[in-house]
Amino acid sequence: MDGYRPFRYLGLMSQEDARRFREQANECRQLAEKAISQDAAEAWLRLAGDWMKLAEAAEKRQSRFDRDF
Numbered sequence: 001m002d003g004y005r006p007f008r009y010l011g012l013m014s015q016e017d018a019r020r021f022r023e024q025a026n027e028c029r030q031l032a033e034k035a036i037s038q039d040a041a042e043a044w045l046r047l048a049g050d051w052m053k054l055a056e057a058a059e060k061r062q063s064r065f066d067r068d069f
Helices: 006-010 015-034 038-068
Strands: none
Touching (some): 015 038
16 A cells, blocks of 8 residues: 555654645745735734644654654
8 A cells, every 4th residue: 555654543643744734834824925915814824833833743743653662
């Protein structure tokens, strides 16, 4: 099964997940710069912050997994 990662289903996330989440955050920041209203820009920036939190959580979970196993 291509791309199958069994540990992902145990609540673990990989460095690849963290990278992808950071890319999403960057995309949200770019969209905030192009937003036509302040409200829209703020919404995009909140989403960027949420993606960054996910990236940080993925990194913490991965480092915990690496340490424990």
